[in-house]
Amino acid sequence: MRIFTRNISPKIITIISALVLLLIWYAAARIIDLPIILPTPVEAIRILAGYLGEWSFWQSVGATSLRAVRSFLITLAAGTAAGLAAGWIPGVRAALSPLVTVVRTIPVMSVILLAFIWFSSGTVPVFAAFLMSFPILFENVFTGVMQTDKKLLEMGQLYRLSPFQQLYHITIPSLIPYLIAGARGTIGMTWKVVIAAEVLTVPRRGIGSGMQFSQINLETGEVMAWTVAAILLSAASQGIFKLLLAIVRKRRMPGASVRNGKVARNAGVVK
Numbered sequence: 001m002r003i004f005t006r007n008i009s010p011k012i013i014t015i016i017s018a019l020v021l022l023l024i025w026y027a028a029a030r031i032i033d034l035p036i037i038l039p040t041p042v043e044a045i046r047i048l049a050g051y052l053g054e055w056s057f058w059q060s061v062g063a064t065s066l067r068a069v070r071s072f073l074i075t076l077a078a079g080t081a082a083g084l085a086a087g088w089i090p091g092v093r094a095a096l097s098p099l100v101t102v103v104r105t106i107p108v109m110s111v112i113l114l115a116f117i118w119f120s121s122g123t124v125p126v127f128a129a130f131l132m133s134f135p136i137l138f139e140n141v142f143t144g145v146m147q148t149d150k151k152l153l154e155m156g157q158l159y160r161l162s163p164f165q166q167l168y169h170i171t172i173p174s175l176i177p178y179l180i181a182g183a184r185g186t187i188g189m190t191w192k193v194v195i196a197a198e199v200l201t202v203p204r205r206g207i208g209s210g211m212q213f214s215q216i217n218l219e220t221g222e223v224m225a226w227t228v229a230a231i232l233l234s235a236a237s238q239g240i241f242k243l244l245l246a247i248v249r250k251r252r253m254p255g256a257s258v259r260n261g262k263v264a265r266n267a268g269v270v271k
Helices: 002-006 010-032 041-051 055-088 090-105 108-118 124-146 150-158 163-201 207-216 220-250 263-267
Strands: none
Touching: 010 041, 041 220, 055 090, 055 124, 055 163, 055 207, 055 220, 090 124, 108 124, 108 163, 124 163, 163 207, 163 220, 207 220
């Protein structure tokens, strides 16, 4: 099997895997033969294609996307700041540990229902997605800080680098792989929680709201169409993230000189 797949592009394997899943879906729908239980992929795609010409559909897509982006940016900022602080200050680490443990274990539905008591229906998805995604980014950033090469930190102190210079030239380069991994996990979690919160709170516009209205009317094909739209949006966001990441990697990463043993010279300490 390994020899067989060695010469096949990973993209081809992904496409084949997706086609197999579609065939399984189609076969199951044909066997059940009850569209109200499980429509075929063709029916779901046909309904989704019809939605593309409706302005209300794009309003819902835009509303959900805006909530997801807002939640992701808040999580990125808060998780990075908290992870850095916890990695540097033991007191912060101890203070945040109970909160992170509770958030990591609490059911998503409990968070959504409680948030619905406190906030408006449009704010609940943003808050819930932030709360559920925060531990992912926090723990990745914290791990990245703790994995920073101690010898590099000692070298920075030897050359009397300021805390900011140590952060820029030493900590950030070591942290980047962990931050990227945390951001990727956060993107997927954000979409799931935002849409789940929309299903429960039913804001005026949103993909989750469309799912809920379709489910109430027993329009299973429409539910599946909304689901396909959600999957495509999540995949598109992952693709955009990878594209931005590739653009950034083409530029010179901060701290590259540290890895070449030129910390002090680039920091302006040694001439």
